[in-house]
Amino acid sequence: MRIPSFRSRAISHLLSILVLVQLAQPQGSKRPQPKPTVDEARAFVDSAEKRLRNLWIKTSRASWVQSNFITDDTEALAADAQKEITAATVDFAKAAARFNGLKLPYDVERQLNLLKLSLSLPGPSHPAEQEEMTQISVSLESDYGKGKFFPDGPEGKGIDLTQASRTLAVSRNADTLLMMWKGWHSISPPMRKRYERLVELSNKGAKELGYRDLGAMWRSNYDMAPEQFSAEIERLWQQVRPLYEALHAHVRASLAKRYGETLVPKDGLIPAHLLGNMWAQQWNNIYELVAPPQGDPGYDLTEILKSKKVDELEMVRIGERFFVSLGFDPLPETFWKRSLFKKPADRDVVCHASAWSIDFHNDLRIKMCIEINDEDFSTIHHELGHNFYQRAYNQLSLLYQGSANDGFHEALGDAVALSITPEYLQQLGFIQKVPDASGDLGLLMKLALDKVAFLPFGLLIDQWRWKVFSGEVATADYNKSWWQLREKYQGVKAPVTRTESDFDPGAKYHVPASVPYTRYFLSTILQFQFHRALCREAGISGPLHLASVYNDKKAGEKLRKMMAMGQSRPWPEALEVLTGEKKLDATAIIDYFAPLKKWLDEQNKGRKVGY
Ligand code: X8Z
Ligand code: ZN
Numbered sequence: 001m002r003i004p005s006f007r008s009r010a011i012s013h014l015l016s017i018l019v020l021v022q023l024a025q026p027q028g029s030k031r032p033q034p035k036p037t038v039d040e041a042r043a044f045v046d047s048a049e050k051r052l053r054n055l056w057i058k059t060s061r062a063s064w065v066q067s068n069f070i071t072d073d074t075e076a077l078a079a080d081a082q083k084e085i086t087a088a089t090v091d092f093a094k095a096a097a098r099f100n101g102l103k104l105p106y107d108v109e110r111q112l113n114l115l116k117l118s119l120s121l122p123g124p125s126h127p128a129e130q131e132e133m134t135q136i137s138v139s140l141e142s143d144y145g146k147g148k149f150f151p152d153g154p155e156g157k158g159i160d161l162t163q164a165s166r167t168l169a170v171s172r173n174a175d176t177l178l179m180m181w182k183g184w185h186s187i188s189p190p191m192r193k194r195y196e197r198l199v200e201l202s203n204k205g206a207k208e209l210g211y212r213d214l215g216a217m218w219r220s221n222y223d224m225a226p227e228q229f230s231a232e233i234e235r236l237w238q239q240v241r242p243l244y245e246a247l248h249a250h251v252r253a254s255l256a257k258r259y260g261e262t263l264v265p266k267d268g269l270i271p272a273h274l275l276g277n278m279w280a281q282q283w284n285n286i287y288e289l290v291a292p293p294q295g296d297p298g299y300d301l302t303e304i305l306k307s308k309k310v311d312e313l314e315m316v317r318i319g320e321r322f323f324v325s326l327g328f329d330p331l332p333e334t335f336w337k338r339s340l341f342k343k344p345a346d347r348d349v350v351c352h353a354s355a356w357s358i359d360f361h362n363d364l365r366i367k368m369c370i371e372i373n374d375e376d377f378s379t380i381h382h383e384l385g386h387n388f389y390q391r392a393y394n395q396l397s398l399l400y401q402g403s404a405n406d407g408f409h410e411a412l413g414d415a416v417a418l419s420i421t422p423e424y425l426q427q428l429g430f431i432q433k434v435p436d437a438s439g440d441l442g443l444l445m446k447l448a449l450d451k452v453a454f455l456p457f458g459l460l461i462d463q464w465r466w467k468v469f470s471g472e473v474a475t476a477d478y479n480k481s482w483w484q485l486r487e488k489y490q491g492v493k494a495p496v497t498r499t500e501s502d503f504d505p506g507a508k509y510h511v512p513a514s515v516p517y518t519r520y521f522l523s524t525i526l527q528f529q530f531h532r533a534l535c536r537e538a539g540i541s542g543p544l545h546l547a548s549v550y551n552d553k554k555a556g557e558k559l560r561k562m563m564a565m566g567q568s569r570p571w572p573e574a575l576e577v578l579t580g581e582k583k584l585d586a587t588a589i590i591d592y593f594a595p596l597k598k599w600l601d602e603q604n605k606g607r608k609v610g611y
Contacts, residue, residue, distance in 0.1 A: 002108070028123075031537060033098075034289050035064075036098050036099050037088070037102075038102065038103075038104060038105065038108070038569060040099075040217075041099045041102065041104055041112070041138055042103060042105075042108050042444075044095070044096065044099070045108055045111045045112060045115075047436040048092045048096075048115060049111075049254055049397060049398045049399060051088060051092075052088060052092070052115075052118075052398060053360065053398050054110065055081075055084055055085045055088055056085060056398070057358065057359055057360070057415035058079040058081050058084075058361070059078075059082055059084070059085045060083075060356060060358045060359075061081075062074075062077045062078040062080070062081035062082075063078050063082070064356060064358065064365070064367075065077070065078070066078035066138065066147065067141075067349060067350040067354075067367060068340055068349050068367065069347055069348075069349070070142050070145050070347070070348040070349060070350065071348075075138050075139060075142050077137050077406050078241050079131075079134045079135045079137075079139075080107060080134075082134040082137065082138065082277075083123075083130055083131055083134040085119075085300070086119060086121070086123040086133070086134060086376040087123065087125075087127070087132055088203075088476060089115065089118055089119050090119075090122060090123055090125055090130075090205065090208065090209070091125070092115055092122075093115055093116040093122075093209050094125070094208070094209075096116065097113065097210075097570075099112065103179055107428070107568075110399075110568070111397065111399040111400070114399045114400070114402075114567065115399055116209055116210075117132050117217065117220060117221050118399070119205075120203060120514055120515065120516060121133065121137055121198075121202045121205070121514050122205035122206050122208070122209055122214070122217065123201065123202070123205045124201055124204040124205045124208060125205075128423060129204070132197070132201060133198065133201040133202060133205070133255070136194045136195075136197060136198045136201070137198060137514055139194065140191055140194060140195065140198070140506075140512035140513070141350060141512055141513045141514075142348075142350075142516075142550040143187070143190070143191060143512065144187070144188075144191075144350070144352075144506075144509055144512040144513065145348055145349060145351065145352075146348045147160065147161060147184070147187035147349035148160045149164075149183035149184060149186050149187060151179060151183055157185060159180075159279070160351075161184060161351065162343060162351055162369055162371070163360055164180040164183060164184050164278065165277070165278055166371070167180050167535075168180050168181070168273070168276060168277060168278055168285070168563070169276050169277070169285040170285070172258065172289075174259055174263060174273075174274065177273045177274060177466065178273050178495055178496070178544075180273070180278075181272065181273035181495055182474045182495075182496060184278055184506045184507055185502065185504055187506075188502075188503045188504065188505075188506030188507040188512075189501060189502055189503045189506075191257065191453065191503055191512055192478065192503035192506065195478075195503065195505075195506060195511070195512070196475045196478075198514070199214075199468055199475075200247075202214050202469075202514075206469075212470070212558040213469040213470050213471070215462070215465060215466035215467075215468075215469035216469075216470070217284055218462070218466075218516050218518075219466070221405065221406070222405050222571070222600070223405070223571055223572070224473045232584060233459065233518065233521065236521075236525055236584060236586050237455070237456075237459055237521075239586040239590065240452070240525075240586050240589060240590065241588075242597075243452055243589075243590060243593060243597055244452055244453070244455050244456060245491075245599070245609050245610050245611075246272075246597055246600040246601060246604060246609060247448055247449075247452050247453060247600060248270070248609075248611065249600075249604045249607050249608065249609040249610070250290060250600050250603050250604060250607075251270070251275075251283060251286075251290050251449075251453075252264060252270050252491075252611075253266065253268070253603075253607055254289050255270060255274050255275075255286075255289065255290075256407055258289050259274060266607070267607075267609060267611075269335070269487055269491055269492055269611050270491060270492045270493070271492070271494075271495040272486070272492040272493065272494060272495055273284075273491055273495040274495075275453075275492070278379040278507070279457065279507075280373075280453075280457070280490060280492045281453070281454055281457040281458075282449065282450045282453055282454050283449040283450075284374075284375060284447075284449040284450045284453075285375075286449070287445065287446050290445065290449070291442055291445055291446075292441040292445055292599060294438065294441075295438065295439060295440065295441030295442035295443075295599075296439060296442040297422065297435040297439030297440075297442045297446075298435050298439060299422075299430075299431050299441050299452060300372035300373070300374075301373075301377060301423070301425070301430070302373040302374045302375075304425075304430045304431070305372050305373065305374070305377065306372055307418070308430065309370070310372065311583075312341040312370040313336075313341055314373070315370060315372070315376070315377055315380055316339075316341060316366070316380055316384070318377075318428065319380040319381050319384045320384060320417070320418060321424035322381065322550060323388050323416065325550050325551045325552075325556075326416075326470045326549070326550075326551075326552065326553065326555065326556025326559065326560075326565055327553045327556035327557060328353055328388050328392075328560070329391075329554065331364060331384075331387065331407075332337055332362050332363075332364065334362070334363055334364075334365075335364050335365060335366075338363070338365045339365045339366045339367065339368075340365075340366070340368065340369075341366075341368060341370050342370060343369035343371065347382075349367070349369070350367070350507040351368075351369035352513070353366070353367070353368040353379050353382070353383050354366065354367050354368070354383070355367075355383040355384070355385075355386030355387045355390070357387070357390035357391070357394070357401075360390075360394060360398060360401055361394050362391065362394070364386075364387040364390060364391060364582055366380075366383045366384070366386075366387065368380070375450075377420070378414070378417045378420070378450075381413045381414070381416050381417035381420070382410075382413040382414050382417065384413055384415060384416075385409075385411075385412035385413020385415075386412070386413065386415055387414075388412070388563070389403055389408075389409055389412050389552050389563050392560055392563035392564045392566075393563060393564055393565070393566030393567075395564075395569060396564075396566045400566040400567050400568040401565040401567075402566060403408040403563075403567060404522055404562070404565065404567055404569070404570075404571035404573075404574035404575065405519075405522070405564070405567070405571040406516065406519035406522070406564075407518075407519045407520075407521075407522025407523045407525075407526050408523075408526065408571065408574065408575075409519070409523075410519050410520055410522070410523035411522070411523035411524075411526040411527040411530055411566070412454075412527075412530070412563070413558075414523060414524075414527040415526075415527040415528075415530035415531050415534065416549075418527065418528070418531040418544075419531070419534075419547070419548035419549050419550055420435045421545070421546055421547065421548040421550070422435055422439075422443070422546070423546065423548055424548040424550050427550065431474035432592060434514065440543075440545065440546075440595065441595065441596060441599055443545060444545055444592075444593060444595060444596040445497055447545070447593075448593055448596055450582075451524055451528075451589065451592060452589075453519070454524055455521065455524055456489035456491075456524075457489075457490055458518070458520040458521030458522075459518070459521045460485045460486060460488075460489040460490065461505075461508065461510060461511070461517035461518075462516060463485055463489070464482055464485050464505060464518045465511070465516075467481065468481075476500060477500070477505065478500065478505065479498055479499065479500050479502050479503060479504055479505075480498075480500065482504050482505050483498060483504070487611070491610075491611035494604060497531075509513060522584065524589065525584055525585070525586050525588070525589060526584065528544075528588035528589040528592050529575070529579050529581060529584075529588040530578060530579065530584055531544060531547075531588070531592075532544060532579070532588045532591075532592075533558070533578050533579035533580065533581075534549045534552075534555040534558065534559065534578075535547045535549060535555075537549075537552070537554050537555045537558045538552040538554060538555040539554075543595075544591075544592050545592060558577075558578055561577055561578070562574050562575075562577045562578040565577065
């Protein structure tokens with residue numbers, strides 16, 4: 001998803017920059033510039049904020065219209081707005097170099113640094129290159145949004161991602177699954193050339209700002225040295241890897257039973273089309289193939305939502321009520337008027353779910369093609385988490401309007417969704433009685449297929465992009481290196497031979513949309529830390545997978561306190577406010593799934609674990 005808050009979108013306006021740079025030097029003077037002062041630096045930040053706020057609002061509006069109504073015209077308008085904000089930000093960032101070496105107050109220094117890091121795609125300063133970059137970037141996202149394939153030839157009916165995903169979730173016919181997988185992956189080869197150029201141009205922009213390449217710039221956004229951040233990620237992955245491998249081994253054995261060992265070799269890689277999801281990133285849709293035989297909780301949320309005729313709007317209302325139960329104010333009336341909840345039948349939209357704060361104040365919206373199922377019920381909480389976060393920090397300076405680090409933004413709503421427990425569903429009137437402890441394994445399995453399965457995927461997209469940006473992966477090897485990483489981390493393989501005329505990374509939204517992805521890996525670790533802390537605050541002592549903080553104002557208050565800090569302080573401080581912990585800590589997710597891990601280890605006796 002994309003949060004068109006300050007952090008994720010591009011800007012520019014040369015005139016304003018000239019004015020600002022002049023601010024720092026005496027008018028018409030040819031004498032050497034006087035030494036910059038702290039007051040000047042402060043004035044510089046203030047004017048940059050003012051200018052950028054206007055540009056961001058304009059860009060958000062243009063992007064909102066483009067994503068809700070994809071046409072050549074809206075694409076051009078969005079690209080234009082993005083070009084402006086890119087140019088302005090780059091110019092500000094360069095002008096700020098004047099204050100390098102000056103001892104600045106904490107806030108001014110932090111704001112200048114955040115300004116430099118605020119673009120996911122920094123542009124080169126050459127106007128023609130800037131224009132080319134923003135056009136490519138907008139066109140890639142639009143092409144993804146419009147993507148369709150035609151299994152019966154160009155005259156036949158087109159299938160889009162929503163339809164293909166529905167089939168991947170429910171079909172157990174390997175041929176049908178393969179057709180959907182191949183079909184969707186046929187939309188991205190036309191992106192490849194443009195993507196190569198995008199890498200070139202955005203790298204150039206990152207270098208102009210003083211970073212080694214765009215990957216290094218992305219890794220510089222975590223209040224620590226970029227190398228230290230890479231090491232943190234590796235540390236966390238090694239911690240959770242045994243849990244992932246245990247799940248992988250059990251799922252592989254179950255799929256081998258269902259589809260045969262020719263298709264699913266017992267100790268090899270799992271073909272990527274059999275896991276119920278286009279990217280094999282979350283496996284909850286194949287729950288019934290891998291469920292513990294005696295562990296079923298006895299209800300299926302998708303079935304309940306359907307049988308109770310809960311519609312898209314009501315699903316969002318239920319999500320909102322959860323946040324309100326924690327003490328947050330209800331969403332504004334405009335949220336309900338302006339959001340997109342249902343896929344329009346008559347036009348192309350970017351269906352990938354996103355949450356927006358258009359005016360950095362109270363014009364909050366989500367854009368989502370909601371399907372009535374448990375996955376989207378969770379995703380609604382995810383998106384609302386973004387909106388409530390955006391509002392919680394809206395009193396801060398624009399440059400502080402973001403989460404402590406980008407993983408926090410992604411984790412917020414997911415942490416809340418971990419409170420969708422059987423007991424909570426009973427309170428909603430969705431189930432009559434809470435299943436007894438024998439249903440626990442099933443509950444844990446269902447959630448592990450979502451969260452644990454996701455971990456290596458959350459990691460590998462940027463492992464690929466970091467190598468692409470640094471040049472370690474040559475353009476001629478884009479697809480090969482993509483599959484090497486998918487095999488190494490996820491233990492899945494391409495279901496059919498791939499070549500360099502494919503561009504499989506482009507079939508995943510965040511690549512054409514240039515949204516950094518390590519945030520989701522971080523989020524998967526963090527959300528369990530948040531949940532553990534919220535439950536502690538609520539005084540809940542039982543097992544965490546049965547614990548819901550619904551209605552708990554104390555837990556809500558703690559959460560709000562962290563959210564209101566935005567990114568004004570280094571993220572470990574924000575983490576400490578909520579959890580008392582200063583480090584990312586995978587023990588929260590590991591402990592949560594410990595009973596399942598024990599069961600998986602028993603199942604896996606005599607099986608190969610690993611790939
Ligand atoms: O993109 C998203 C959200 C919007 S920020 C729907 N997610 C990642 C994805 O779909 O790939 C949430 C989970 C991971
Ligand atoms: Zn998100």
